Amino acid sequence: MTGRIIPLYRQDFTHPQAQACARCGVREVALFGALPDEALDQIHQHIAEERLAPRQALFELGHRADALYTVRSGVLQLERVNERGDRRVVRLAGRGDLLGLEAMLLQPYGATAVACTQVEVCRIPRSLLQELSASQPSLSAGLMQRWQQALSGSEEWLVELSMGPSRRRVLQLLRKLSEYAEPAPLSNIWLPSREDMGAMLNMTIETASRMVSSLKREGVLLDVQSRQACLNTAALAEALQAADGD
Amino acid sequence: MTGRIIPLYRQDFTHPQAQACARCGVREVALFGALPDEALDQIHQHIAEERLAPRQALFELGHRADALYTVRSGVLQLERVNERGDRRVVRLAGRGDLLGLEAMLLQPYGATAVACTQVEVCRIPRSLLQELSASQPSLSAGLMQRWQQALSGSEEWLVELSMGPSRRRVLQLLRKLSEYAEPAPLSNIWLPSREDMGAMLNMTIETASRMVSSLKREGVLLDVQSRQACLNTAALAEALQAADGD
DNA sequence: CGGTTGATTGAGGCCCATCAATCCAGGTGG
DNA sequence: CCACCTGGATTGATGGGCCTCAATCAACCG
DSSP: OOOOOOOOOOOOOSSHHHHHHHTOTTTTTSGGGGSOHHHHHHHGGGOEEEEEOTTOEEEOTTSOOOEEEEEEESOEEEEEEOTTOOEEEEEEEOTTOEEOGGGGGTOOOSSEEEESSSEEEEEEEHHHHHHHHHHOHHHHHHHHHHHHHHHHHHHHHHHHSSSSOHHHHHHHHHHHHHHTOOSSSSOEEEOOOHHHHHHHHTOOHHHHHHHHHHHHHHTSBOSOOSSEEEBOHHHHHHHHHHHHHO | OOOOOOOOOOOOOSSHHHHHHHTOTTTTTSGGGGSOHHHHHHHGGGOEEEEEOTTOEEEOTTSOOOEEEEEEESOEEEEEEOTTOOEEEEEEEOTTOEEOGGGGGTOOOSSEEEESSSEEEEEEEHHHHHHHHHHOHHHHHHHHHHHHHHHHHHHHHHHHSSSSOHHHHHHHHHHHHHHTOOSSSSOEEEOOOHHHHHHHHTOOHHHHHHHHHHHHHHTSBOSOOSSEEEBOHHHHHHHHHHHHHO
């Protein structure tokens, strides 16, 4: 939070992954954060780091789920397709989030996870987590917490991003995206393609484009580039207030 | 499923709740279904049965969550209110569903649960479930299953009931409501008020009313009364096909 | 019986989907 | 280096679906 130094929890550098796990930057917010160092020793070798380019899928709806993933950096979108063939983003995931919880129940993935930005994840085999949760009851609590987070996120999507006029939905999306901004000095947010915005907010790419253009003119979006922009948070808050007040 | 006799799992009738729990009709589908009889003995006295009339709230968004509830019969709707003040139903719950999972994490209720029909629930104190899950690891698995169910339900709501023209959304809602129909000989479904349909499908009561009237004329809804109707499943499937195919 | 609450139906207007044209950035090959 | 192509973004014109406003109706009840 306050930019303090992350301590080196572990000093065992024999395994290449050992260092990465022990001094992992997301350990405090991630599932294994509460685990004692002894337990961490058991798992280094089973954790694999993966890197994804934008638009690349981490896993796909309906496929066998043999692993869960902790997001180390970047943003992903979880999407589904309805019976009519329409694609719809149901929530976002960022730093510290755990994806693929269904795997713990031996169910296939319930959504497709697609990288929005450059993404780093840690792959955790289902079997490892199953064994570990037997000996470490704190893990069960952590898993439940993640499940509730996911549920809450999905419900919030339904309530805040699926109602009201298109302008308000876009504003709400920008607010949510600002939560996933990299902790860099200046807060540049990831700006989805118009097609993705459509899949998130249930609108056409033309409407999404019009709203973005409009917000550019109004000074809410400042330095708009192809896939990122600078957000004027004050102007955003004001615009949201105006949209909600009426 | 096939109307067979439910066996009497327990013969201890000393406590008034003992009989109800032991021969509970939902025990097979409910959270405690996997528990051995010894464990069931410990809990009778802490479980309270509650009855709700239509439109009555089981618990409210933001309130302290000291208990979870297993639905024995009837249908409830979980609703939230967004920053603009719009009410929105985020999912339904029926026989065997577990509500108020947030309680396990010491969080306040994340939604308001309102009875749609006559409802019977069993109130399970949070503390009881916490103690029990320590000694009975199977309970954790059960809880995770419920969480995933809720998540899946919410995401499905987003994908199937929040996209496409109003006619299709109403048809999808009817299909979903048919899943909650009482296991009676003839399948009469609960028909929400037009206002509730609006909160479920993000439309006005007038639009909802027009769609219902239209489906009455087409013979999809047959014996429409104030809060229930007979559903022509064949015609519904056909209408959905037509709405999706185009 | 008047009063209230919810459902229905109609008329008009607005928001957004649709269709279409143009623009822009990046990549490719001559 | 430029012509060319391509995928995405933008902007305009038009129409339709749904919201809004309003009147009527049905059911229930004090």
